[in-house]
Amino acid sequence: MIEFNLDRGSGVSTYLQLVHQVRQALRLGTLRPGDQLPTAREVVESLAINPNTVLKAYRELEREGLVEGRPGMGTFVRQGIAGATLAEHTRLRRGLEAWVRDARVAGLDQEDLRALFNVVLADAAKEGVA
Amino acid sequence: MSPALEATGLGVRFRRTWVLRDCSLSVPTGRVAALVGPNGAGKTTIMHTAVGLLRPALGSVRVAGEAAFVAQDKPLYDSFTVAEMLAFGRRMNTRWDDTAAAGRLAGLGIPLERKVGGLSGGQQAQVAVTLALACRPDLLVLDEPLANLDPLARHDVMRSIMAEVAGRELTVLLSSHVVSDLEETCDWLIVLNGGRLQVSGDIEELLDGHLVLTGPDGASAAGTQVVGASRTGRQVSMLVRGAPPLDPRWQARRPGLEELVMGYLRSPESAALPGLTGVGA
Numbered sequence: 001m002i003e004f005n006l007d008r009g010s011g012v013s014t015y016l017q018l019v020h021q022v023r024q025a026l027r028l029g030t031l032r033p034g035d036q037l038p039t040a041r042e043v044v045e046s047l048a049i050n051p052n053t054v055l056k057a058y059r060e061l062e063r064e065g066l067v068e069g070r071p072g073m074g075t076f077v078r079q080g081i082a083g084a085t086l087a088e089h090t091r092l093r094r095g096l097e098a099w100v101r102d103a104r105v106a107g108l109d110q111e112d113l114r115a116l117f118n119v120v121l122a123d124a125a126k127e128g129v130a
Numbered sequence: 131m132s133p134a135l136e137a138t139g140l141g142v143r144f145r146r147t148w149v150l151r152d153c154s155l156s157v158p159t160g161r162v163a164a165l166v167g168p169n170g171a172g173k174t175t176i177m178h179t180a181v182g183l184l185r186p187a188l189g190s191v192r193v194a195g196e197a198a199f200v201a202q203d204k205p206l207y208d209s210f211t212v213a214e215m216l217a218f219g220r221r222m223n224t225r226w227d228d229t230a231a232a233g234r235l236a237g238l239g240i241p242l243e244r245k246v247g248g249l250s251g252g253q254q255a256q257v258a259v260t261l262a263l264a265c266r267p268d269l270l271v272l273d274e275p276l277a278n279l280d281p282l283a284r285h286d287v288m289r290s291i292m293a294e295v296a297g298r299e300l301t302v303l304l305s306s307h308v309v310s311d312l313e314e315t316c317d318w319l320i321v322l323n324g325g326r327l328q329v330s331g332d333i334e335e336l337l338d339g340h341l342v343l344t345g346p347d348g349a350s351a352a353g354t355q356v357v358g359a360s361r362t363g364r365q366v367s368m369l370v371r372g373a374p375p376l377d378p379r380w381q382a383r384r385p386g387l388e389e390l391v392m393g394y395l396r397s398p399e400s401a402a403l404p405g406l407t408g409v410g411a
Contacts, residue, residue, distance in 0.1 A: 006314070008313070011383075011386065013337075044293050044295075045292070047314070048285050048288040048289040048315060049292065049314040049315060050162055050317050052162075053317070054296075
């Protein structure tokens with residue numbers, strides 16, 4: 001089971017936060033195929049958010065093939081997210097650490113780093129790489 | 131989907147003053163609509179007209195099904211116990227779900243034998259909402275339901291209203307002048323300003339359709355519709371509608387609900403209404 005929480009100051013829309021949290025739980029294995037997501041009513045009663053927001057998030061996850069709604073029963077996880085393997089994670093992390101050290105030496109601070117990373121990420125998304 | 135609430139060319143006049151002018155809007159079924167605007171904008175007037183407490187001088191308003199209304203000064207009798215309040219509601223209404231009301235109060239931990247005057251502000255608000263819901267309305271109209279409540283009580287009241295919306299087909303229209311209270315709970319926005327309708331629409335669509343631009347004075351915003359702008363030294367910041375401008379000196383981001391509302395309230399001549407392509411008078 002997953003318990004949602006909201007970062008109200010993040011600027012990320014509520015439904016996207018719910019989508020991200022389910023994806024993250026699938027990546028980490030805290031949600032597995034067959035697991036049930038909380039009902040819209042349960043989410044709404046704990047977070048005081050609009051039920052349509054929850055339904056929208058679940059529809060998005062359904063569209064991605066990650067979950068399926070079973071009429072009268074609820075929403076269930078269909079498949080996990082097959083991300084990079086642990087070994088690849090470690091390798092990429094080493095590379096990123098080296099890049100951060102390099103950037104520090106070049107005089108960039110935390111904020112510069114984050115801005116640069118976000119720009120590259122956004123450009124990659126635009127070109128359809130990430 | 132058919133609208134739960136529809137107003138056409140609504141005009142309301144108190145003696146010689148028009149408090150609501152040429153107001154046309156429609157709220158789809160199952161939505162939670164936020165009615166916002168400064169004091170005296172006509173929020174309470176539009177609510178009174180919707181539930182039939184006030185007859186418009188011009189135009190018409192139509193509710194699909196039954197409406198229940200909770201006025202701002204919670205309509206409860208302090209000397210009544212909660213049980214007596216329920217009995218009162220039962221006798222005053224033809225449609226009345228006593229089991230649901232009693233169950234709801236038990237779930238909230240509000241004792242039936244307690245006098246209403248002895249309840250906390252949050253509990254009184256919950257009792258008033260419970261009484262309105264016991265009429266099994268299709269449209270629940272709440273005038274400033276969160277006024278005078280502490281943050282915890284506000285959260286609790288909204289939680290129970292949202293749970294009700296999740297449970298059945300219920301449309302809610304609620305007013306507030308604290309926009310941050312409505313950010314997560316409402317999915318439809320109605321902005322009233324000086325008796326005129328400025329904005330009416332789906333909140334996500336409205337936020338997706340607007341941008342906050344920040345850039346140097348003189349940058350071209352051609353291609354967008356400017357809702358409002360403010361200048362600080364050489365920097366301009368504005369709320370616009372439409373696609374991002376081509377000028378690369380602009381930084382663009384999606385507005386928050388509060389920014390969108392404030393942007394319109396500061397520019398009373400701007401409007402974002404269905405059927406209107408242009409912004410501004």
